[in-house]
Amino acid sequence: MNRPNIVLLHCHDAGRAVQPYGWPVATPNLQRFAEQGVLFRKCFAAAPTCGPSRTAMLTGQYPHQVGMYGLPGAQGWTIDDIDKHLVHQLNRVGYQTVLAGCQHEVDHHDLSPLGYSRILDTRPQCGEFYQETIDHVERYLAERSQSAAASGDTHDTPFFLSIGLDEPHRNNLARPELGIGTESARFSKTRYYDPERLDARYTAPLATLPDLPEIRRDVESLYEGVRIMDEYMGRVLYAIGHYGLDDSTIVIVTTDHGIEFPGGKKTLSDYGTGVMLMMRAPALVADGGFAGGRVIEPIVSHLDLYPTLMDLIGCERPEWLEGESLVPLVTGRVAALHDEVFTEQTYHGTLEPLRAVRTERYKLIRRHLPTGPLMRHDGPSTPIVDAHGWYDRETGHEELFDLYRDPQEACNRITDPSMVPIADDLRERMDRWMARTDDCFVGGEFPAVPGRPAQQ
Structure with a gap:
């Protein structure tokens, strides 16, 4: 063909x-x-x-x-x-x-x-x-x-x-x-x-x-x-x-x-x-x-x-x-392609650097800043939830979610003692990925928006 x-x-x-x-x-x-x-x-x-x-x-x-x-x-x-x-x-x-x-x-x-x-x-x-x-x-x-x-x-x-x-x-x-x-x-x-x-x-x-x-x-x-x-x-x-x-x-x-x-x-x-x-x-x-x-x-x-x-x-x-x-x-030659996938955000006008690793069941999000979400959304739903404190919350630098028990990602389990092995495993995976792909998130200094000073 x-x-x-x-x-x-x-x-x-x-x-x-x-x-x-x-x-x-x-x-x-x-x-x-x-x-x-x-x-x-x-x-x-x-x-x-x-x-x-x-x-x-x-x-x-x-x-x-x-x-x-x-x-x-x-x-x-x-x-x-x-x-x-x-x-x-x-x-x-x-x-x-x-x-x-x-x-x-x-x-x-x-x-x-x-x-x-x-x-x-x-x-x-x-x-x-x-x-x-x-x-x-x-x-x-x-x-x-x-x-x-x-x-x-x-x-x-x-x-x-x-x-x-x-x-x-x-x-x-x-x-x-x-x-x-x-x-x-x-x-x-x-x-x-x-x-x-x-x-x-x-x-x-x-x-x-x-x-x-x-x-x-x-x-x-x-x-x-x-x-x-x-x-x-x-x-x-x-x-x-x-x-x-x-x-x-x-x-x-x-x-x-x-x-x-x-x-x-x-x-x-x-x-x-x-x-x-x-x-x-x-x-x-x-x-x-x-x-x-x-x-x-x-x-x-x-x-x-x-x-x-x-x-x-x-x-x-x-x-x-x-x-x-x-x-x-x-074609059925393999049962799965990935043990995990990685996602990221740095800018969308505003600087709000995030990185995540997701497996079938768990997700770890790293935040450069300990508050968020910072970026507002367009549309009439945003001012309603903004008035009730949905944005600019104290999130900490890490969030851990059990997607089987909490598919809406509402309960951060990062301080749960029973989740320590899972959190450590996901941290190791993310660290390896960041090192291999030379991610500036590690150093905490991000490229400037063209024409502006660098941000930390």
Whole structure:
């Protein structure tokens, strides 16, 4: 088999808040996709914020290894070695690399460092998602299908198509031509709806937040953004199938990190770093392992995507990659890939350095500062919980959670004498990881935001 096409369909801030992961929101397109492919039940991003998480996924290294300590663009962070980006690797082996919609690895005013051979969006400010982005994607897939039919070779030049959706990111971008301001109560940047008109009477709050009308309405607004996201993704999946590209295309559906609520994004909780990851591949790829509606239980990481793609397209694995190919796990050659996964945060505007190690059952979080969370979240839920002391709490420098007995991560067990062996084991694992990856967290001095003094 010739090298397959690759479609990376990714969105902002969705976590696992979709129907295939059991959330009470109808996402029929993603449910159908899950039933056709493979769903990874416990996948984690390397970071709980946009730029660092996407950079880690697409370079195969932790954010601190590639210099992406915060957001690119206005905050000035850049990838130390852009040649590590997946797009450059795919360019080297003959793929046509195409971007549609948003990315968050470089400043959107200059996408050239990413190396895409084609940008589908036609607005002056590319690298962002608009309603018409999906129209561009449909036309591109039609073009590829017609080209293959004319040449008689469905694998003439394989393509990598990255499609970045903004939904369900809280709205922070005014688009007057769409009647959209910057109201953060809305979980869409491309479609207007009035959160006050949503029916939240029978909506449950998130398990980590109080059961109050304002919070229930905020959760229902999240679900509206997720439904919009599912509609957009469904159009892409429909086009792939109806243009006859299913049998030659690997499709990946994921998001950058968790949902934008207190206790989610900008924290190292499972609500902050847990992400959906679903994949579907042609029957001849990996012995048909990426098909059939299977659910994979063991923990995996976004860092595993890069080596997985190298494996599936028959390319040598770059030596810098931190993750492992998912192929042995999917095909049953191994029972698990990882004993633990690591996650991190340094900046998101504010400096709040965190590092975590998570096993199947336990999680240890290290905090550079003994108070937190410091970073506020957008949206109407935040001032409610802020007024009751949710932020800026005395947390100490370490937190230890038993995720089987305390899945909401509400009870810090770090001072529990019975947990000493577990805490010591996790500390050793984290120490080894920090030393091996040369993490500045150890020394307590962090790179300055470009143009500002270093912080401690």
